[in-house]
Amino acid sequence: MYKKTVTILNPSGLHARPGSDFVNLAGKFNSSIKLWKVDRPEKIANAKSIIFVLSLGIKKDTVIEISAEGNDEVQAVDQLVAMIQSGFGEI
Amino acid sequence: MKIIQKGNAVSKGIGIGKAYLYKQYTPRIVESKIDNDLVAQELLNYQKTKFQAETEIQSIQSFLAQKNDEKAKIFQAHLDILNDIAIAEEVEDKVKNDLYTYEYAVHLAYEMFIEMLSEVDDALIKERVADLKDVKNRLLRIASGVAEANLSRLTEPSIVIAQDLYPSDTATLDRTYVQAIVTEIGGVTSHTAIIAKSYEIPAVLGIDQILDEIKHGEFVIVDAISNKIIISPDEVTLNTYLKKQQDFIAKREVTKQYLSQKPVTKDKVKVEVSINIGSANKEELDFEQYVDGVGLFRSEFLYMEETEMPSEEKQFEIYKKALSKFGEKPVILRTLDIGGDKELSYLEMPKEENPFLGNRAIRLCFDHMDLFKTQLRAALRASVFGNLWLMFPMVGSMDDVYNIKKVIEDVKKELELKKQAFNPNFKTGVMIEIPSIIMVADHVAKEVDFASIGTNDLCQYLSAVDRMNPMVSKYYQSYSPSMFRMMKLAIDAFNHEHKPISVCGELGGDLVAAPILLGLGMRKLSMSKTSVPAIKKVIINHEMKQFEAVSKHILTLKTEAEVINYVKSQLNLED
Numbered sequence: 001m002y003k004k005t006v007t008i009l010n011p012s013g014l015h016a017r018p019g020s021d022f023v024n025l026a027g028k029f030n031s032s033i034k035l036w037k038v039d040r041p042e043k044i045a046n047a048k049s050i051i052f053v054l055s056l057g058i059k060k061d062t063v064i065e066i067s068a069e070g071n072d073e074v075q076a077v078d079q080l081v082a083m084i085q086s087g088f089g090e091i
Numbered sequence: 092m093k094i095i096q097k098g099n100a101v102s103k104g105i106g107i108g109k110a111y112l113y114k115q116y117t118p119r120i121v122e123s124k125i126d127n128d129l130v131a132q133e134l135l136n137y138q139k140t141k142f143q144a145e146t147e148i149q150s151i152q153s154f155l156a157q158k159n160d161e162k163a164k165i166f167q168a169h170l171d172i173l174n175d176i177a178i179a180e181e182v183e184d185k186v187k188n189d190l191y192t193y194e195y196a197v198h199l200a201y202e203m204f205i206e207m208l209s210e211v212d213d214a215l216i217k218e219r220v221a222d223l224k225d226v227k228n229r230l231l232r233i234a235s236g237v238a239e240a241n242l243s244r245l246t247e248p249s250i251v252i253a254q255d256l257y258p259s260d261t262a263t264l265d266r267t268y269v270q271a272i273v274t275e276i277g278g279v280t281s282h283t284a285i286i287a288k289s290y291e292i293p294a295v296l297g298i299d300q301i302l303d304e305i306k307h308g309e310f311v312i313v314d315a316i317s318n319k320i321i322i323s324p325d326e327v328t329l330n331t332y333l334k335k336q337q338d339f340i341a342k343r344e345v346t347k348q349y350l351s352q353k354p355v356t357k358d359k360v361k362v363e364v365s366i367n368i369g370s371a372n373k374e375e376l377d378f379e380q381y382v383d384g385v386g387l388f389r390s391e392f393l394y395m396e397e398t399e400m401p402s403e404e405k406q407f408e409i410y411k412k413a414l415s416k417f418g419e420k421p422v423i424l425r426t427l428d429i430g431g432d433k434e435l436s437y438l439e440m441p442k443e444e445n446p447f448l449g450n451r452a453i454r455l456c457f458d459h460m461d462l463f464k465t466q467l468r469a470a471l472r473a474s475v476f477g478n479l480w481l482m483f484p485m486v487g488s489m490d491d492v493y494n495i496k497k498v499i500e501d502v503k504k505e506l507e508l509k510k511q512a513f514n515p516n517f518k519t520g521v522m523i524e525i526p527s528i529i530m531v532a533d534h535v536a537k538e539v540d541f542a543s544i545g546t547n548d549l550c551q552y553l554s555a556v557d558r559m560n561p562m563v564s565k566y567y568q569s570y571s572p573s574m575f576r577m578m579k580l581a582i583d584a585f586n587h588e589h590k591p592i593s594v595c596g597e598l599g600g601d602l603v604a605a606p607i608l609l610g611l612g613m614r615k616l617s618m619s620k621t622s623v624p625a626i627k628k629v630i631i632n633h634e635m636k637q638f639e640a641v642s643k644h645i646l647t648l649k650t651e652a653e654v655i656n657y658v659k660s661q662l663n664l665e666d
Binding site: 012015016017020023027046048049050051052054055056057059 | 164167168171172175176177178204207208211212213215216219223
C-alpha cells in the first residue's frame with residue numbers, strides 16, 4: 001500500500017470538471033484507490049467513483065489522503081497528487 | 092378558435108406556432124424479481140440500456156457542442172454518472188444477489204446515491220442530485236421502451252406546453268424553434284420564468300390543465316403581453332397577431348440599443364444608472380460595462396443560499412469579486428437584511444406577531460453582533476479591491492445611526508489590531524425605508540455619506556399596508572402623492588448637504604416613477620438589469636426640465652390615478 005497527503009488548491013474543489021478529471025485519471029490504474037479527508041478518516045471514498053468523490057464534499061483548502069493498493073499503486077497516487085497540485089488548470 | 096385567459100405572463104412577447112406537448116416520462120416503480128437462471132440475461136439487458144443511454148447523451152452533447160453551448164458540460168456530468176463504477180456495482184449486486192429486475196435495481200441503487208448526496212452539506216453537490224435523477228429517469232424510460240422527448244430536436248416553430256420544465260429540459264431547449272412556453276405550474280420567480288426571460292422567450296406560466304386543453308400539433312398563439320392563449324386562431328386574428336409580434340420585436344430591438352448608451356438627458360444632465368445584484372454571478376458582473384455601479388448588492392442572498400452561516404472568508408471572496416470587477420465604480424453593499432419575509436434556516440428567529448414591524452434587518456444584526464461583525468470584517472477587507480459603499484437597512488432613528496458608527500469603529504480597530512488591510516475611504520450610508528428617518532433626514536444627511544430609498548418598504552410603512560397581504564393590496568399605492576412628497580423631503584435633505592441619494596426599490600426601474608424622482612432632484616437610480624435599457628431610453632429622450640415640470644405638478648395632485656395619468660400624458664414612456 002502507498003499513500004500521500006495533499007491539499008486541494010483549485011477554487012472549485014473536487015466538483016464539476018476537476019472531479020470528473022480526477023475520477024477519470026484514477027480509473028486508468030489497476031490498483032484499488034481510496035481517498036478521505038484527513039479530519040474525517042472514517043468516511044472513505046472509492047477514487048474511481050464520481051459519486052463517492054462528490055459525496056465527500058471536498059472544497060479548496062481541504063487536506064485529503066489518497067491511498068492505493070496494487071501493481072501500479074505508486075504511479076497512481078503520485079499522478080493523482082500531481083494533478084491536484086497542478087490546480088486542474090484553474091490556478 | 093378558443094381563447095384561454097389565465098396565468099402569469101412572466102416573459103413578455105408574442106409566440107406563434109404549433110403546440111408541442113412536452114410530457115416528461117414518469118417511471119412506474121414496481122418491485123419485481125427474476126429467476127436465478129435469468130441473471131446473466133438481465134445483466135446484459137442492463138448493459139444494453141446503459142449503452143443506449145450513453146448514445147442519447149452523447150448525441151445531445153455533440154448537438155450542444157456544435158453550437159458552442161456551455162450546457163454541453165451538464166451532459167458530461169450525466170455521462171460520468173452513467174458510467175460510475177460504484178453505481179454499476181450496486182445495480183449488478185442487486186440483480187445477482189437479490190434477484191431484482193435491473194429496472195428495480197437501478198431504482199434502488201440510484202435512490203441510495205441520491206440520498207447519500209442529499210446529505211452532503213454543500214449546495215453545489217446537492218445540485219448534482221438533479222443530474223442523478225435525470226440519468227435514472229433516462230435509464231428507466233429506455234427500459235420501458237418509451238422514445239426520448241427532447242426539446243433540442245424541434246423541427247418547426249413550436250409552442251412548448253408542459254406541466255413544468257426541469258433544468259435539464261431548459262438546458263437543451265432549442266431557442267431557434269421555441270416560440271413560447273406555457274406551463275401548468277410556476278410563478279414569476281420559478282426556474283422556467285428566469286430562463287424564459289433571459290432567453291427572451293415569451294412565456295405564460297401557471298395555467299392549470301392546459302395540457303388537456305390543447306392537442307399536440309394544434310396551431311396556437313401565445314400572447315404573453317395580456318396573458319392570452321389562442322387555440323386554432325382564425326385568419327383575421329392570426330394576421331393581427333403577426334403584426335403585433337413584429338411591432339413588439341422591433342420595439343424591443345430599438346430599446347436594446349439604449350443599453351450601451353450614456354444616460355444623459357437632452358439638456359445634458361447626467362444621471363447615474365446602476366443595477367441591483369444578489370449573488371455576484373458572471374451574468375450580473377458582466378453588466379458592469381453598461382452601468383455606473385451597483386446600487387444595491389443584496390447580501391442576504393449569500394446567506395439564504397447556504398445551509399450554514401457563510402464564513403468571513405467566503406463572504407470576503409464574493410465581495411472582492413464584485414468590487415474588483417466594478418473598480419472605481421461604487422458598489423453599494425447592503426448589510427444583512429433578514430426578518431420580515433426572509434428567514435435563514437440556520438438562525439433561530441422567534442415567531443413574532445408582526446414580523447415586518449419586528450426584529451428585522453439592522454435590529455436583528457444588533458442582536459447578533461458576531462454575525463454582524465463577521466460581515467463587516469469581510470466587507471472592509473474587500474474594500475481594498477474597489478469602491479465600497481456600505482449601506483444599512485431599516486434605520487429608523489439617529490440612535491441607529493450612532494450605533495452603526497460605533498460598530499464600524501470597533502471593526503476597524505479589530506482589523507488594525509490584526510494588521511488586516513482595508514481602504515479607509517469606504518463610504519457609510521443608510522437605507523431610507525422607514526418614514527421616521529425621513530422626518531430627521533436633515534440630521535441624517537450630516538452624519539452619513541449617502542442614502543438610498545427602498546421604495547417597497549417605504550410604501551408599506553408609510554401607508555400601513557402589509558405588502559404580503561393580498562387582502563389589502565389595493566391600499567398599497569406606490570405612486571401615491573404621499574410617496575412622492577415623502578421622498579422629496581429625503582432628496583432635498585441630502586441634496587442640501589451635497590451627498591448622494593439614490594433609489595434602489597422597484598420604483599427605480601419603473602417608467603412612471605423614475606422620471607418623477609429625477610425631476611425631484613435625484614441623480615442616481617438603481618434597478619434590475621432588465622429595466623436598464625428602457626430607463627436609459629426615457630432619460631435620453633427627454634429634457635431634465637420636462638421631468639422637473641412634471642414632478643412639480645405631481646406634488647399638487649390628489650390621488651394615485653391622477654399621478655399615473657398625468658405622467659403618461661406628459662412623457663413618452665413606451666418600453
